[in-house]
Amino acid sequence: MQDNVIPEASTNKESISGAKTYLRLLSYVGSSWVYLLLSFIGYVLYASMEPALAALLKHIVDVVSEGTVTESRMIIPLAILAIFILRGIGTFLGGYFMAQVANKVVFDLRTNMFNKLVLLPSSYYNSIPTGRLLAKLTYDTEQVIGSITQAIRVVLREGLTVVGLLGYMIYMNWRLSLLFLLVVPLIGLVVSYASKRFRKLSTRIQDAMGGVTDVASEAIKGHEVVKIFGGSQYETNRFYDAANENRRSQLKMDKTRYLNVPIVQFILAIAMSILIWFALSPSISSGMTPGDFIAFLTAAGMLGKPIRQLTDVNSTLQKGIAASHSIFEFLDMKEEVNTGEIVAGRLKGSIEWRSMSFRYPEADKSALKNITLSLPAGKMLALVGRSGSGKSTMANLIPRFYNIEEGGLSIDGFSIDEYELNSLRSNIALVNQQVILFNGTIRNNIAYGYLSDTNEGDIIDAAKAANAWGFIQELDHGLDTMVGENGVLLSGGQRQRIAIARAILKNAPILILDEATSALDTESERAIQSALDGLMENRTTIAIAHRLSTIENADIIAVVDHGEIVEQGSHSELLAMNGAYAQLHNQQFSDAPA
Structure with missing residues (x-):
């Protein structure tokens, strides 16, 4: 039961620490700024196609209701093709170049960690199991890939989509849009709680993964002793316990994530219901054509998917932050002291x-x-x-x-x-x-x-x-x-x-x-x-x-x-x-x- 308790005094500190850790991780993106810029352009292109699709739907409804379909018979199909082609180009540019950024970040982190490793004092090697150290170099850095590739991709692509759709909705009817925005603080509270929970569980999963690699590494190196002294069952039990701890922590993470998404969707559904109820009021929807009305509701409906993905990616982001904290803690360790100034040639040896x-x-x-x-x-x-x-x-x-x-x-x-x-x-x-x-x-x-x-x-x-x-x-x-x-x-x-x-x-x-x-x-x-x-x-x-x-x-x-x-x-x-x-x-x- 205590797993669900987060000390109130440490909450703000953890939040600040997580932000600082992620900002430090993002500093590694600087060397790949060209790729990041190309990725950003791709996501802007993708996001701009969502309100364009709603605007096209408005045009279709208006021309149908006005009986001028013949004049737009060629333009509308070509516009649909153009929107999906541009969205596809944006998806490729955003995804591929973001992968370039993420892989460069992980490469830099791994090489920096290994460069640090060979400079650490001998006492460090005696204080940490080999498996735990290998987990930092492999598992932790893999989690960082998700927080760069998936998290930034979703934040940029879906975030820009939300901005574009909300901008279009405000342009169509600012009063109805304000009603929709009232649910944002409530979603923020849900996401905030989930973030703290995700980070805490991610740290536990990393520790458990280190335990798994510890046991496996020892059993592999000592396989002859294990066989001769009949230690197979003992090692099997040790590995079972370590893997089970990892499984339990992962299940808690998944439970939080899968509860987080439907709760956010339910809040959005309530917002949509209230929105439609007000939209059907003649005093609020007066001056809107049928196309305006359909386009507004379509844009509001299209907000559900990007908002859901933004909340869903939170678990990946928190995993990356927890892994980054472990990595930076390692990179900040004191290196072997080398204060000597005498550069010896060939010593005599007394x-x-x-x-x-x-x-x-x-x-x-x-x-x-x-x-x-x-x-x-x-x-x-x-x-x-x-x-x-x-x-x-x-x-x-x-x-x-x-x-x-x-x-x-x-x-x-x-x-x-x-x-x-x-x-x-x-x-x-x-x-x-x-x-x-x-x-x-x-x-x-x-x-x-x-x-x-x-x-x-x-x-x-x-x-x-x-x-x-x-x-x-x-x-x-x-x-x-x-x-x-x-x-x-x-x-x-x-x-x-x-x-x-x-x-x-x-x-x-x-x-x-x-x-x-x-x-x-x-x-x-x-x-x-x-x-x-x-x-x-x-x-x-x-x-x-x-x-x-x-x-x-x-x-x-x-x-x-x-x-x-x-x-x-x-x-x-x-x-x-x-x-x-x-x-x-x-x-x-x-x-x-x-």
């Missing part, structure tokens, strides 16, 4: 953490506490410890995926906040624990981004160094083989070798390896470890590893536990301490198969 603490946005406790560590340029730092201890967080702060609030982190003596973001990140190569490949060719995934213009010889050298060239050669299309979404057409080891080849090709002075060899078999791991050893020479490397055998040669090994560095030193030094590292080492090697 890194220092100074009493640094870090907490993820909206997290209850700190992920890192009072980290103090110095890594000279060209040296290797290995971060070890149990899962969730903060190793990856330490590495992710170096490219400034997140901003540090306490303490400091510097590279080559300058705080990372002082570096311009692109120049900082151009000096860092990264191999994630969860390998990210894009739905393209192997060539495009190795030579990605900054590296897209790399010649084929260098790409092949990088693939060889990553021990990937052997399997690439065996594929039917070699480097031009498509890898599928996130590399689904390749094995886990093959995906990881391509990611390593990408890092090798970048040849950056700072290298971050987050479990870079975790998906490889023993033979491939040895080959790649040898390649990585060569790659790490004269480069500052931060390697995160669970297998301690891969980092025994690191210059510095830091043991991270509960966000703190509990031990640091070389492999031999830490073993001699007989502390946390020695315990991890003994546990791994005692568990290793003989």
Whole structure:
């Protein structure tokens, strides 16, 4: 029952907000003003034919009543043809060029949203489900098409038609016309209530659609887990609930819309009845010929259709306003802060953490506490410890995926906040624990981004160094083989070798390896470890590893536990301490198969 309640205090604010949102949406129309002008001319042409049709009917009735049909026998059929031809031309011009405007607006919105998306901080990606984000880019923008194409088309075409017919009626008999205009405020009240209801329900439908895409996206990505752990029924129920919420909200929207139209029609019918009653009064209709009388009533009757369409389009308009609000809320989000002014060339790569603490946005406790560590340029730092201890967080702060609030982190003596973001990140190569490949060719995934213009010889050298060239050669299309979404057409080891080849090709002075060899078999791991050893020479490397055998040669090994560095030193030094590292080492090697 509460769905029908609209707080009185917020009503005016919502109305103003809706108007502002729609005006902002219309600002995107400016770049297509020529198409809009052509569309407007088409709708003016269409609308002017409606009173012309009523005027023609007046002429027909008058010539019939006066007995002068013969003189107009050729003119009247030609006039009818001319009216419908001109109306058809107006319909085409208005509809086609309005579609041009709408599609350009949606194109601009989608590209602006994606451009915004790639500039948002990492914290945003962690705070919103992928399906919800995709719904903004697809469903919300589709709703905007309706509010531009259909809504503006109806408002212009039917609005101009109403103006034309009312103008003609006032010209014929202004007193009767004023009686008809008395119902306009009543129609306005009905439309006003419906508008608020439509917008509220449209917002709910958008949220529900986001829930549908969330569940579907998770089920598709995790289909193997769903099958193995018998989650089919659970996921089916989740999707049913999300889809049912969307259905319920849509039905409420439809109920409001289908009640709105007959109520407006009933009000118009009352107005027409009163109008005819007065029109039949000799004192009011005196001086009107039979043609005038018929033409006036015809024009009044013709007002029903455009007024009905104007009220019916309100639901589409409100959907567009609700979608626009969601889109503009997204476009107004703060981008990743890039206040650094130092445009770095090739950095040396000395890194220092100074009493640094870090907490993820909206997290209850700190992920890192009072980290103090110095890594000279060209040296290797290995971060070890149990899962969730903060190793990856330490590495992710170096490219400034997140901003540090306490303490400091510097590279080559300058705080990372002082570096311009692109120049900082151009000096860092990264191999994630969860390998990210894009739905393209192997060539495009190795030579990605900054590296897209790399010649084929260098790409092949990088693939060889990553021990990937052997399997690439065996594929039917070699480097031009498509890898599928996130590399689904390749094995886990093959995906990881391509990611390593990408890092090798970048040849950056700072290298971050987050479990870079975790998906490889023993033979491939040895080959790649040898390649990585060569790659790490004269480069500052931060390697995160669970297998301690891969980092025994690191210059510095830091043991991270509960966000703190509990031990640091070389492999031999830490073993001699007989502390946390020695315990991890003994546990791994005692568990290793003989």
